[in-house]
Amino acid sequence: MSIFNPGTRALHQKLGLWIALMGLVLALPCSALAQTSLFTGVVEAIWGDPLPGSSDAGHFRVQLRTDDGALISIPSLGPERAALAQLAGSRVELALSEGTADQPAVQFLRVIPSDQGDAMLGGAVTxxxxxxxxxxxxxxxxxxxxxxxxxxxxxxxxxxxxxxxxxxxxxxxxxxxxxxxxxxxxxxxxxxxxxxxxxxxxxxxxxxxxxxxxxxxxxxxxxxxxxxxxxxxxxxxxxxxxxxxxxxxxxxxxxxxxxxxxxxxxxxxxxxxxxxxxxxxxxxxxxPHSNNFDDDGNPYDSHWDVLSGATASAVSDPVYGLLGKHTLAYHKDRLAWIAPAQRFEPTVDGSYHITIDHLALAATPNYRMARLNVPGSNVYYVVEVRDQVGDYDGNLPGNAVLIVQVDSGRQEPAWVVDADTPPANANNNEGSMWRVGETYVEPGGGFSVEVLAATANGFQLQIVVGNPPLDPVFEDGFE
Ligand SMILES: [Zn+2]
Structure with a gap:
């Protein structure tokens, strides 16, 4: 019923989406096959952002630019709609059926390998x-x-x-x-x-x-x-x-x-x-956007990411106004800007001591992020450090460790965890900043992150994954 052909590149990036889409496609009722239209073209993804500081909603469109120049909205695929944005720039074949209530339904979406299709916009940018x-x-x-x-x-x-x-x-x-x-x-x-x-x-x-x-x-x-x-x-x-x-x-x-x-x-x-x-x-x-942790549908209330509250806690320039700050480590990793050696990702249970430096630092022998997976879950966490330094991050809410929950099926995959109950409306708050002496414990007990000490450019952390052995692993030699 549906066929998903990998492009010659970026297979691993698209595979998760195909699997997700496959599940949805197969779940469609067979009666929806009655009237099917087939389109070929290139996927476009566009975000609409209201005036900063307004409480207006953001907007998101995923559409197909057909070979004859028409524009077709790709109907909602539920949570996978956000992942669909990663196909922007890909050449696809899209089959739509009548669906229900004037809303067409996707029968299948097939990526067509081609030179143009390989120019995917959702992957590495270098x-x-x-x-x-x-x-x-x-x-x-x-x-x-x-x-x-x-x-x-x-x-x-x-x-x-x-x-x-x-x-x-x-x-x-x-x-x-x-x-x-x-x-x-x-x-x-x-x-x-x-x-x-x-x-x-x-x-x-x-x-x-x-x-x-x-x-x-x-x-x-x-x-x-x-x-x-x-x-x-x-x-x-x-x-x-x-x-x-x-x-x-x-x-x-x-x-x-x-x-x-x-x-x-x-x-x-x-x-x-x-x-x-x-x-x-x-x-x-x-x-995409990132978000804070209040789940209010407003993707502009995180102060830690230019891709959320763009002008929040921003540095001001006399000519160009408020400047962009850094984006989250999760986004940098998506664009392949974080070297594998600077991404700490433990694969076995253990107690690890590591140093993570702040994201604005031009070069570092230490880590820029830790990725901590949750067994049996598609959700994972990214630990990063942000300091009030430099031309762009100089006005952030504080020097702190951030714990970022990532769910790639969400419209905004990355949410900055907030310890407050309920989470604050805006995350320029202590609840979103992990400081020396504080410990975050993943709700399922999969891991914990303790902030041990501040360093010149970041923080020393103890990360405990699962049921660790008695002897801790000292990744960078300090005790
Ligand atoms: Zn936006």
Whole structure:
């Protein structure tokens, strides 16, 4: 009934999703087979983020860009919908049936191995990642909220600039060198043509904005960038969109290059604080949101991740406003920015002493994270350290160990554990910060993490897994 073909790469990353989808597909009633439509195209994933500080909801779309240019929403697959986002950029065959209540049902989703399909956006991101900012004015709005120099300078390799920022985030595994911006151009239509209700709703025509904005600059922009094609496009608009700024991917052909372009759509309030642009570019790199532990459906109330509360506990820059902070170790690991040797992952029961350094440190002989699995569960935990240091993490709530629960089936896989009962509405609280002398015990008793001492760049921890032997293992020689 359903066939899932692995691509030539990233098999291990997709396998969990296929298994999950397979279970769902097989669970569909056979009556749903009555009217089936088959589509072929490329998966796009796009996140919509409201103005920081508002209590509005976030939005998430997974859609198929078909070979004839149509756009089809891929129906909800329950918890697996979040994992589906990791197929962004993949070429797939999708069969939909009538389903129930006007909601089509997925009969099968098959990944088609191809050069384009292998350009998956949900996996590792390394190397040079040049972006271009396109500044586009609605035809009835004359304002130019910032000048060209502002947008060009935003990519600088100096503190506060996005090249500097992404180099530090990735430990120099990526840069955005060669990124640029081009002067304001006019869109052919007025604001309400693209955005029927500015400032609310979700009906901004992101497709038309992308198409018209890239067409408006076509005469002056080579998206092939002289042989070093841009990977991403930051669309900067001169007035509001709908509820949100948006970030994700768009499959399109520009200057003869057909691929999934990392893409963001930004109203003026987005580029007023560079943290929002960093957040949207993070979606462009395939990252989802993370969350705090209050389970309130709001994915913007963690202060520890640019991919959650982007502007919360952020460092301020006189030109670019609030800056992005680091993202969680779980996200860095997803993008392959944490070397295997810097990920502590015990495979046998034991008592381990390790040192984890803070995530903003450029280089370290110690660990950057620990991954602790829970036997018999798909949930695992990531232990990381965050300090109030540097150009981006300098205004965090404190120097602390974070315990992050990861469930890849959730819309936001990573939740920062909070010891408070009930968990706080925002996690700039002591309950989310493990300090010297405090111990976290996994609810099922699978492991414990005790914070033994602060070091120059992090914390010494004792991690006890399962029923350990009497003699502890000293991973780094201290006792
Ligand atoms: Zn977002």
């Amino acid at each position: 190397g040079s990642q040049p972006w271009i900012s396109l500044l586009c004015k609605f035809s009835d709005v004359a304002a130019e909220p910032q000048d060209l120099g502002f947008f060009q300078g935003m990519y600088a390799n100096q503190p506060g600039g996005l090249d500097h920022y992404w180099r530090e985030q990735s430990y120099d595994l990526i840069d955005v060198l060669g990124s640029t911006a081009i002067a304001w151009v006019d869109l052919p239509q007025p604001q309400t043509f693209y955005v029927p209700t500015p400032g609310s709703g979700t009906d901004a025509n992101l497709n038309k904005i992308f198409d018209d904005c890239t067409a408006a600059v076509d005469a002056v922009v080579d998206f092939g960038n002289g042989g070093n094609p841009f990977v991403g496009i930051n669309l900067m608009l001169n007035e509001r969109l709908d509820c949100c700024a948006w970030g994700g991917s768009r499959f399109a052909t520009l200057d003869g290059i057909t691929k999934s372009w990392r893409t963001t759509w930004n109203p003026p309030w987005a580029f007023a604080n560079e943290a929002v642009i960093a957040h949207e570019m993070g979606h462009g790199f395939g990252l």
